[in-house]
Amino acid sequence: MVTVSGLTAEHLVDPLGLDVAVPRLSWRVFGADRQVSYRVRVIGDREWDSGEVASAQTLDVEYGGPPLRPEDRCSWTVEVRDETGASVVSDVARFERMPADWAPSTWICLPPPTDAHDANRPAVHVRTTVELPARVAAARLHTTGGGLVEPWLNGAQVCGDRLAPGWTDYAARVRCRSVDVTGRLVLGTNCIGAVVADGWYAGRIGWDGERAHYGRIPVGRLLLVVHLVDGSVLRVGSDHTWRARFGPVRAGDLLSGERYDARAALPGWATAAYDDTGWERAWPDPGPAGELVATRCEPVRVLREVPGRVRPGRPGSWLVDLGEVVGGWPRMTVRGEPGRIVRLRCAEALEADGSLHTANLRGAQCTDEVVLAGDELTWEASTTYRGFRYVEVTGAEPVAVSGVVAATDARQTGDFACSSVLLTTIWENVARTVRANTIGLPTDCIQRDERLGWLDDAENGFGAMTYLLDLGQFWAAWLEEVRGAQSADGAFPDVAPRLVHVADGAPGWGDAGVLLPWALWEWFADRRVLEESVDAMGRWPRWVLAANPDHRWRERRGHDFGDWLAPGESAPKDVIAQAYWARSTAVASAAARVVGRPDRELEELAARVREAFVADHVDGTGRVAGGTQTAQLLALAFGLLPAGLVPGAQQHLVASVEAHGLRTGFLGTRHLLPALTAAGRTDLAYSLALSEDPPSWGHMVRSGATTVWERWDGWTAEAGFANPYMNSLCHVSLGSVAEWLHATVGGLARDPVVPGWTRAVVRPRPGGGVTWGRTSYDSRSGRWAVSWEGGTRLEVEVPAGCSATVHLPEGGVQVVGAGSWALDGRQELRRR
Known part of the structure; x- marks a missing residue:
């Protein structure tokens, strides 16, 4: 039976703060070979009925109704009809435009105290109260900031977003977030608040050790828009009448870490009943110069929690092992008398003597301090992040420590496994690395004083990253x-x-x-x-x-x-x-x-x-100057050679690999295994993928890595850790191998002739002793999957409206449409 779900506007689920004039609407069809028509209905502040449109299009259908105005609220459904004539109507989805006018709100801040810890500013709490004379029909809270802004309403955090609004060029654009708070407001007095911290705006970024690259102090801006049942609209914005003070986060910096003083906690500070006598008035500030724009992708959220194993460390310390490198921050439960300082130092790896390996952090301290108030405390940072596996705790024995994993909350789309434990582990390591380096933007690394959006790292990692998420x-x-x-x-x-x-x-x-x-x-x-x-x-x-x-x-x-x-x-x-x-x-x-x-x-x-x-x-034999693997690879991968020189260029590449093994860096590695496969030397590609001798991915795994390293020799038994100046142990670039694992071992790749995942090539290529494999990719059109074993079992899943060119185990080729397919005894795929 045909069904339709997965409705999005601008590829986001129910976005409430769009800034595009013409949103694109998309959906996914299940239980049918193809959609033959659709009908979109939009209701609300603007209405539109597309009528029945004879089309298989399910992605990026542009809204065609009256022009949308700022703060318009719309609901929509889609009715689809399949090839049998059956039709179904989706559940209701929605989209809304963000405000164009943020009046009466202004940017507010509070200058840091003169005794700010290590020149890091404490986080600022801001609040106000608002009286609602009638019941609420609808309410939206719009927030943004230069720095980190964590909104609160009536005693609770408004949403699970972390490190918002994220890093942009604040002189050009500042991201805004809109949240439905209709059910959180009450008749009578309500309290709106926020915690504002340095973040990328006023804190340290990169290796230069400087602060305030965009602004001297962090600033926040909030706008509450309330539609009451009597038809009136109330707009409440941050301004100089709001109350402000510093709270328990005495210092918060992305690279240095967080200092939290539990004695300065402000219980109930975001409730209407709280007495803010003694708080200062918030200071007005010009704020960032950039345009206020919508948040275009999913926010950073907490995705999971990894329990840590605590054991005694050096004298007076306890060592926590999460078992894997993660991106995020530690969470700790601890007891101790008032004023006791508990320090948490984080690192990706250990030295031979069991101490933390922190040399590769360079100028990033990755250290948190918690001052206890006397009661049992469960604490986690809110103003910093880092990559780490190990936590050294000093000052008090922790009751428990775990790793909070945070990243852009993009849904996982790719999966992979095969009979080789090593290859499966390599894929898992890439998956962890990708997640860790998607905290708001594609970073190169997540631990040291860098964490920048390097363009080549992103381009090299694009295929692997986009298979996965x-x-x-x-x-x-x-x-x-x-x-x-x-x-x-x-x-x-x-x-x-x-x-x-x-x-x-x-x-x-x-x-x-x-x-x-x-x-x-x-x-x-x-x-x-x-x-x-x-x-x-x-x-x-x-x-x-x-x-x-x-x-x-x-x-x-x-x-x-x-x-x-x-x-x-x-x-x-x-x-x-x-x-x-x-x-x-x-x-x-x-x-x-x-x-x-x-x-x-x-x-x-x-x-x-x-x-x-x-x-x-290039000479007459297809040899590229220098004769290195990367020189040959770029010529082949970029299609730069005359057709007659391609076989010779492939032979030069193969000869180099046979003689020297893997010899590629950031620019060549992504192309190495696919080029060997294209040259008919899948066996050689497998030998590199399965190697455990450096340089190789297997060497990383054999050395205990749970993520992908920046360099092939990040650690060796002979030399120990490589040059700490350039030795990230969680780096995306060399993770490009996952793209080959999906396409060659798993056997699923996008058809390069057709943009978008509407047509795929299914071609598992067994080798290296691998006897079975499976992979899947949950595209915007639907789920693709391939599973194979030996030369006798092949199963393929194709989403509605799509097709796959399948290379059969014994050499034939078959094109199949939507549905689930399995190989029969005659080497032909039949519907399951």
Whole structure:
């Protein structure tokens, strides 16, 4: 029986604060081969009936009713009809626009006391009361901040969002969050409040040790809009009449940690009955200069809690082992007399003597302090985060310690397992790494004084990350920061937001400003993001051209990182630069064609840069200059070689791998296993994936890693930990292997010819002694799944409206549509 569910607006479930003029509506169909028509009905402040539309489209149907106004509230349903004529109507979903006018609210703050701990500002509590003379029909609380803002209402936190509103270029845009608080307000007196802390706005970011990159002190802004049953509307905003004071968080910094004094707790501070005599008036502040914009993706939330095993550590300390590296913060229950200080130090790993390995944190202290009040206390940080597995507790023996795992609350979409425990463990390690590095934006690492949005790390990790999680809106939101960080003359940066590391982008890093929007288009068929990005994409190759009119990228290469952290000889940087310029120019040209704005100049430039690459760097046998694996890989993966040279280039790659094993860094690793597979050497790809000798993913696992390292030699038995200046033990880039695990071992990949997951290629390629595998991907259209064992069992699941090209175990090819399919005795797939 046909059903329809999973309704979203702008790919978010019931968003209450959109800022787009024309929301895109999407849904998922189950129990049918295909949808043949739909009918969308919108009611509320604006009404629209699409009528029955003969179409299989289930994604990105644009709202077509009267223009939406700020704060409009709408509900909607969709009726779908399948190929048999059966129809069904969905449950009701909703979407709302955010305010355009935040009056009467203003930005408020409270200057720090002169004795602020270690120059870190204490968190500020702000509050006011409001009288409601009639029952509430509907109410929304809109919040934003320069820093971290945690809203409260009538004694309780308003929502589970953490570290909100997140990191943006506050001079350009500040994210806002809207929450339905209808059921939380009462007739009579209500209390609205918030806790405001430094966050990225006023706290430390990156390795320069400086604070206040955007603002001197954190600020908050709140607006409560209440519709009463008598038809009146009440608007209450933060202003100088609100009361403010410092609370128990005496210092809160993303890198340093949190100091919490339980003796200064303010029980009941956000209730109407609380006596705020003695509180100061809040100070008005100009606030960030950026435009107030909607939160475009899911918020950061607590996802799970990992119990810790506590044992005695060094004299006077206790050591907590979570069993895995997580992104988040510790939660502790402890007892002790008033004034006792309990200190928690966090790290990813231990030294040989059992002490914490903290050298790789560089300038990040990752240390919390809790001052006890005498009663048993359960505490967790609210103003900081880090990556860690171990916690050293001193000052009192803890009753319990656990790890709170927090990240952008994107639903998990990918799964994988196979007969190889090692490969399955590698996939699990990648999954942990991805989650840990999606706290608001795609970071390179989560522990040291960095945690920046490096463009190349994100581009390398895109496939693995997007198999694992529904990150479409996450990427779209961050790409706003990438475009905003582009210079006026077209240079993308290495990191976005462009802060601390302000250089123009290096080859591969700056190019990601072009390659990531295209990757998003290929994966989700998100035309709007491509339209938003296409002008910026075209400016980048022209920026390179302005300094390199001979079509050889020799000038303007920024930090010119090359194949970062490659073991052994790295690919020549001239080769890397030329390859990436050729690729990004071709992609920018393709994007222009997709959005209906073909760019002949870019097309000609792409051809000339590619010709220069072949002329300067490729010989008649397909060998690329330098002969390194990454040089061969970029030429193959980017399609830069004449067809006649491809077999020779593949042979050079294979020969290098057979002679030297894995020798790729950040730029080459993503392409290595797929290129070997495409060259017909799946056996060699498996041997690298299953290797436990360094450099390899298996070496990390054998060494006890539960996440993916930044470098292949992060730890070895011979040398111990590598250079701590550059040795993150939770880093996304080398996690690109998960993409190959899904596509080759699991056997499920997006058809590269068709954007979006409406057509897939199913082709398990057993090897390396792997006898069975299974993988799934829950796309926006529905769930895909492949399960196989030996050459006799193959099961495939295809969502409604989609199809798959299936390569059968004995060599045939069969195209199947929606439904569940299984291999029969005649090597043919039949419906189950």
